[in-house]
Every structure is written in C-alpha cells, then in structure tokens.
Amino acid sequence: MKFDRLRRRFDTLAFKVVVFLSLALLPIGLIAVNQGRAVNQQAQQRLELALIAWTDLAAAEERKTIQRAFAAAEALSTVLPVIKDDPQACYDMLTNYRIKSKQFSLIGFPDETGQMNCSTSKKSFNFSDNPIFLKAKSSPQPFVDIRVAGRVSETSVIVVVHPVFEGDVFKGYVVVSIPHDGLEINSEAETELSPVEVITYNSDGVVLTSTLDLASAADRLPVDRSLKTLVGSKPVAFREFQNNKDNRIYTATPIIKDTVYALSIWDGDAAVLKAASFNRSASLFPLLMWVASLVVAYMALHSLVLRHIRRLRSQMDQFAKERTVPPETSQDSQSMAFELRAMENDFVSMAQSLLQDEAAMEEVVREKNILLKEVHHRVKNNLQLISSIMNMHMRKARSSETKAVLGRLQDRILGLATVHRNLYQTDNLNNLNAGVMLSDVVAQMLSVGVAPGTDIQINKDIEDVALYPDQAVPLSLLTSEAVTNALKYVGKPAQGRPWINIKFADNGDGTATLSVANSKGPALAGNDDVEKTGLGAKLVRSFSIQLGAEVSIQDGESDYKISATFTIADFSHEPLDY
Template identity: 45%
Template sequence: MTSGFFSGSLLKGLAVRVLFFLSLALMPIGLIAIVQTWEISRQNQTSAELSLLAVTEQASSAERRVLQEAFGAVDALSALVRLYRDDPVECSELFREYRNATRNYEVVGFVQVDGQMECSSSGGTYDLSERTWFKSAMANPIRAATTVDFGAVSRKPVTVVQVPVYEDDELIGFMAISIPADVIASEEEPELSLTPLAMVTFNAKGDILTSERGMDVSGVEMPENISLSVFAGTDTKVFFAENAKAVNRAYAVLPIVPDTVYALSVWPENTPFLQMDLSTRLSTLLPVAMWAASLIVAFWALNRLAIRHIRKLGRQMRRFALSRTLPRDTLSPSIPTELAEMETAFVAMAESILRDEATLEDSLREKNILLKEVHHRVKNNLQLISSIMNMQIRQAKSEDARFVLRRLQERILSLATVHKNLYQDDNLVRVDAKVLLEEVMGQLLKVGLGPGGHVKITQDFERISIDADDAAPLTLLTSEAITNALKYLPQSSHDARLEANLRLIGPEEARLTVTNSLGRVPSVTGTGLGSRLIDAFARQLNGQVEVEQTESTYTLNVTFHVPKTAKQIYDY
C-alpha cells in the first residue's frame, strides 16, 4: 500500500507533469527528426544496395559479355538464315565460317519447327525434336538460354542460346548457338573490392546457367524455399533470406540480358556494404538523444528554479504542522518572486496561527479552571446536603425513614464522588471508571457492612476511560447494584461473598458485573425502586441489563457502549 501511494504521489508530482507536457511539446520536433532519420537510413540502405549491385555487376561481367555477344550473334544470324535456309549447304558453310572466325561457339545452327537441323556449322542433318530445350522453346517461343549437360552435336556440356525466327509472322524455327562451358569459365574476371560467397546466372525459368564457385557451393548458398524464377522480370533487387544451412545471407539480383538471363550474388549478412557506419548510427540515435537532453535540461532548470525550493517550503510547513516551529532560515535570495511571496505568506500565516492558538489556550485554561471550580462547588454542596441528611437520619424516629434517608444519602455521595473525580483530573471530558467505581464501592461497603462483617469482597475494575456524561449514570447504577447485593447477603454465613468487576468485551463495549451470594430470595417482579433505577441508568448508558440467578448466587450484568472519543458537543 505504501509503495502504491508513493508511486501515485510520484506520478502526480510537478516534475513528472512538466516533463510529460514538455515531451508533448517536443513531439513534433521528434517526429520530424525521426522522419529525417528514416530518410537517412533509407538513403544509406539504398546506397548499400547499389554498391552491392555494382559489385555483382562487376562479378558477372564475363558472363554478361559472353551471353550478350551470343544473343547479338543469334539476332544477326537470324536475319541471314531467312536468305540461306533453302540452301543447306551454303547456309552451313556460312555458319561454319562464322564459328571459325569467333572461336567462342561450339555449334551455330538453325533448327526448323520439326526439330531438324540441316543448316549448321557442323554440317549434316541432326534431329533435335526430342531435346528438352527444343520442346521448351516450341512451347514458349521466346529468347532464352538453357544449360545442356550433353550436347547433341558437341557431346559435352554447353549453354544453348536461341531466338525464334519468324517469316511473314509465322514461326519457321530457332536460331541457336551453343557455348562451351570452358569458354565462359576462361573469361578473365575483373578485380573486385569484395568477393561474393557464390555467383550464379540463371534464366527466366529459374534454371542455373553458370556458377563461379561450383554447383556444390552455389546449391548450398541458394535461398531456401525460394525459386529463382520469381525474380524473372525484376530490374534489380537486394534481399535477405536463409540458405540451405539456415544461415542468413544477403542476395543481389540484376539482369545481364534483359528479360532472359539474370545474375545472383550471395553475400554474408555482415558485408561492409550493409553495415551502418558511425554517422548512420548516430543519426538513428539523434531523436532519442535530443529528447533525453531536452528533458534533462528542463528537469535541471525546473529543479533549480522551483522544485527544490518548493520541497524546502513543504518541509517547513510539515515541521510547523508537527511542532509549531517557525522556519529557522529562509529560502535562497535568488528564488523566483512567486516562491518568495509564498514563503512570506506562509510565515505570516504561521505567526498568526501561533497567536490565535496562544489566545485559545489561555481561554481554554480559564474555562477549565472555572469548570473545575464548578465541579468543586457542586461536590461541596452535595456533601453539605449529605451532612444535613445525616443530621436528619439521627433525628428520624422510624427505621424505615432512616433507611430511605440513608439510601438517598448514598446516591448523593455517589454524585459527589463523580464531581470530585472531575475536578481532580486535568481532563474534564473523560473519567477513569476504575478510580470512580473503587471509591464509590469503598463508601458503600463502609456503611453497608459495618464492623464485624464476614463477607468476602472481590472487586476488579479495568481502567476504562468513559465520557463525563456517562460517569453519573454508571456511578449511580453501580451504587444501586451494590446496595441491592448487600441487602440480600446472608447475615450469619461465613460463605457470604460479593464480587464486582468491569471489563472491556469489545472495541467500544464494556460490561459491569455484580454477583452476590443469596441469604434470602430477592424480589423478581421488578417493582422495587432499586430495580427501576438500575433500568433507568442502564437506558442512559444505552446498555442492556441481564440477570442470572441460581439457588446460591444472584448476578447482574449490564453491557453498555463506551465510545473511544468524547461525545460531540454543539454550542448553540
């Protein structure tokens, strides 16, 4: 509960609220800084991707050069094949001369739509209708490059580059060139600032054409569960994915023959191109640093100008509230004018309160003295009345008259005892029930028992503070109960006993118990004066009367309310 109160007070503090509103005020600037930081990060990311693509373009320059020359050759030869395809011999001689002049190609030929190749640099006629690359070309007649593990003419691995040939908008065949794998591998690689983990080229269907690190390495480094065909038609792209060994890699894709052949390079995730430099990291932290610095400066200024002075003024107020001590030293001369005015007003108010309290204490002291004097005079008057009644008792002629006057005298003395305790105690509002009842019971026993009595007396009263208004009815009730008990005690038995006790039985509840042994059976009709007085006094105490009687004992229990605080008194 204490920690909850502390956290609630902290959240309601001046510093927290000012910092909160300052954060709201800085929010637009912070948003602008965040947007600018995102823009810088995006530009840096773009620059890193462009750098990675540039290195990829350099690394694939050999493949680019060979494949682009091959596609340029088939495009040029497809125009000539329309002129010479009807003369296979002359067409084959033309292709043979071209192949011998370039020395980069294994076979240069024209494949008809039926799969027959009669015009080629190798001469002769070849049936290619069952070749996979030819079936794929017929199904989708477009520019394409395909890897063939065992060439139909060369009998070795080659890369077939083909373009469809049309005449009068009708497909008449495919111009094809096969490039040996060793031709591409023998191309001189440029020097690179960074070397990729793997470098492959692939066609629009996602089939790998070449690999600079070997297929074993490339196969492991390829993105897991991603087909290369999804990048067909992509201009450039840099992405991150896991390879076959679940290691995160960076991949760069760019076309080397538009819409036909693509290059893909594989890089470690921590490639320098992709790492943010110090300036980028600082720019990322700039909005947070600005916000934190602004709040620190604001808190420092607020604490120096206001909070510490307010706390000191608060401590002075609490000290004054607890001990009525005026501040020994004033706040710093450099404090703001508003706080100086608050301190001046507080000191003036404190001095005024001290003067008023001194006046009230003097007035209260005078009233207490007067009230004690009243109680003392009332007690003297009651004792005077008791003395007069004592004289009257001695002159009474009958025993009944003396008994009535003696009972009345006992009640008057009980009231005198109440007033005596009130003026002898500094607290005129509350009375100690133990002292009051012990004195009343002592008076009653002295008169009621007389000399030579054999009654065992037991009295045990707790120290219970009762209201002054309850003192008189409690005293009179106890007096009546003790008197009745004495009246019914055995006259000659040595077993006669009288017990009286007062106990707290609850937070604000007490019980008075008077028990006596029986010498003669008491009246149970409740018509006697003593019984009526006991009931009346119990009602004044808001109490309940219970009687328990056996063959040998009689017990009176009175349970009544004992408020912890004095009753509210209204001055009308």
C-alpha cells in the first residue's frame, strides 16, 4: 500500500518535470561547480602569494642585516688569515669595523685548530670542541647558526660563519655574531595583514629568531611538517590547526638562498583573511540556482498546467457521478492556455452530446415501456373477454363435467390476466415485485376456487422479491397451477379445519423458494367427484422448466407439499433520468 502511494507520487507530472529539468540543468550546474572550484583555487593562490609577499617584506630588514654579516665575513676571510698572528692588529681592525657597522657583537677568526686569537675581544678562546667549528671544518659553505648564550658575546646571538679553505685544506673560519636585540622584523608594515608571529630558521631547521618568545617558538610550529622539510623549497603556504584548535596559515619563504628562511604564522579565522579568501558558500550557488529553478518551474507548471488539469479532472469526476456539465466559460477558463482551454471545450461539448444521447435513449426506453404496458393491458383485456365468453358457455352448458373443465380453464385464464394486469400497472417493467403479483394471483385463484361452505384455512406468507418479467411470468403461472391443484385436492384432516399454506421467500443466497401445501383427508364438498387428469402436474413441470427451478414433491399421509426453488437473476441498475 505504501509502495503504491509512493509509486503514484513518482508517476505525477510535477515529479517528471522536476526530474527532466534537473537533467537539463545538470551540465550547467557542473560547469558552474567547475568554475567555482577554479575561482576558489585562484583566490587561494592570490591569498598565498599575498601572504608570502608580506612574509618576504617582514623579513626584509633581517635579510639585510644577515646579508651584511655574510658580506663582512666574506671580505674579512681574505684579510684575517694574513694578520691572525698579530692579535693587536686584528683587534684594532676588527673593533674599528664593528664600531662602524653598529650591528655586530663579535667578529673573530678561529684558526684550523679552533684557537681564536684574532677577534674584537682581547681574550683568546678555543673552539676546537665547538659544534660550529666542527661543522665549518667539514663544510666549505657559509652557514648561519644560533647561540642562546654566546661564549664571547655572552648574549643570545645569530652566528654567521664563513669557512676559509686553501684548496682542500681548512684554515679556519670567520665568525660574525649578530645579537638578537639588534635584529628588526618589520611586523608593522603598511598593510591590513598582520601575522601572529614571524620566525626565521636556518637550513638545518633550527629556529634563529621569533617575534614572540624564542624559547617557546617550537610550540607554535606546524605539527605535520618540520622546518627541515621547508628548507630548499620554493615559497609555500599551507593551513593547519595548531594544537588541534587554532586555525593557522603558515607561509615559508627563503630570505637568503639555501641559508636562512622566514616562516609567518597567520590567524586563519581573521576577518581580513576570510575576506581575501574565496567564500566557500559561493560553491553552494549552483545548488541554490538548481533549487530556485525547480521552484520557479514548479510554480509555473502549477499555475499554467497542473491546477487546470486538476480542475478538468474534478469536472470529469463530477460529470461521471452527477452528470453535471461545467459552464463553457469561466474566470479560470480565461486564464488557461489555448491547448487546455480547447481540451476543456471539447470535454464540455462531449458531455453535452452524451447527455443528449442519453436523454434520447431514455425517451426510447420510455416509449418502449409505454408500448409494452399497452400490450399487456390489451392482453389482459382480451383474456378477460375470453373469460367472460367462457363464463357464458358455462351457464349454457348442461353437463357438469363440461362446466368443471371450463371452470378450471377459466381460472387459468384469469390467473394469466392477473399477471398481465400487474405487468402494465408496474412502473418499471424491468423490475417487478413478485410478492405483490403472487398475492394478486393467489387472491384471484381463491376468490373463484374456494367452494362455499368448505371452511378452508388459508395461510399466506409471501415476501416482496424483485424479479425480471422473464421469471415473474412463469412463477405466477406456476403459482396459479400449484394453488389450483391444492384447492382441487385439499381434504379434511383428522383434526382441525382443512388448510392450504402458501409461502414465497428469498433464501438470502441468491435463490427464492415457492411452496404450496395442503392438508389431506376426506374430500371436501364439491371436490368429491374431481377427476385426476394429471394436467396440473404437467403444467407445473413445464412452468418450472421455463423458470429454471428445481421442483420437489412431498406426499405425506396428512399433507401434500410442492416446492420450487430457483436462482434470482441479477439486476443491472436502472439508468437515471437526467
């Protein structure tokens, strides 16, 4: 049941239009989704480029400072190996250079053994076990490192190292220390963008500087990527959730190629970044367009088609049930499309034609019924005329036997006349009340068949049953013969009055039963000379065959009973008069 309702709903015109319209809009929707994705990618790329450019701008001053340190170390790498053995000359020259630069806390030259006698410090230091010395000894490339507490500067410094080789022979390295408080990050650049933090790191992934707390900088680094993986790559931007709760955007860019890099950390929930990024809700635009198109299409379909079709269907149902024809013009009809208006006009014309045809057929049926009633009326009159003629012959007849034969024949004729009288008096020839007809037939038979002084007790139980004339006529004749036989052979029982029981009833299973019973005993006055010809029994069998009934006879010691059971023919409803 539920499946049938669901199937009917899917079989509606509105559902089919929605499905086909969705299929029609599908290519446009796919194009819109693809274009939206492309716009989103372009917006993300523009945002990433802007953040990378800002990162590069923020680290510009730090880049310049470190580049100056590299330049100084490279320049001094050609001079210091020559004067390294003169500590005072080294001190004077390097101190003078440091004072002029105003950015370096230490300049020195540890030799190939790690001993540093040539520096801006008057003290000598041995760095033979220092990791920076070991790295410089194994790598000819300049590099940058960090010392939280410099051994010579006694402060947090960035160490720029420039190894010195003669061929493959290590001669030492120039070291230039830059104090952290001497570096400047341009975090207040003239832009609406503002990172949470800017970090610099070297090629080993070691953090060099931070605009926040340097000691806790590692806690704010990306979780899924190490700084080492960002070394040597091109500028990159990516998004992560810091500590699984803070939405962060990271941008990494080299500030000194293959040596020093800058990493900016941005608040991914910042309004300026959301405004700069592509609004993801715009990706829902194709879906909204699809929904809006379906709503507009359904409203148009309902306004132009569905409501008029439902109205037309309602008119058809009303015509089928009540034969009511809608008016040819109405306000709703004026708003209908031409095709639907033409369909409604055709329906109205067809309905009017049907009503006219049905009225004509009803008139024909009415005329037929009138003619049939006239025929039955004339037959009844003729039968009564015949009965009157026979009555005249009976009065002139001298033989009692002749009178008896004519009397029985007259009874049958009068019974048949009673049937035809009921046929022309009924309002509907296709539906006769058999109970009324049988009551009239029995009354007619009793009025002429019961001899005076016989004192017969008549018990009648006749129900109203609707029958066709094809069944009502043989049933009436069968009843007439059965009652005639009962009157002919009724006798006085040992106790009580003589009796005749006549019963006609609907059995409730589509059948009806007629039964006529009479008491047996000594013949009543007027019946003692009755001749048994067997004609009545033959007529009963003949009428029962015509009726299609099954006849049963019970001949007991004290009574005689004949029963006839037949199937009631089905009725079709009478056409209404419109």
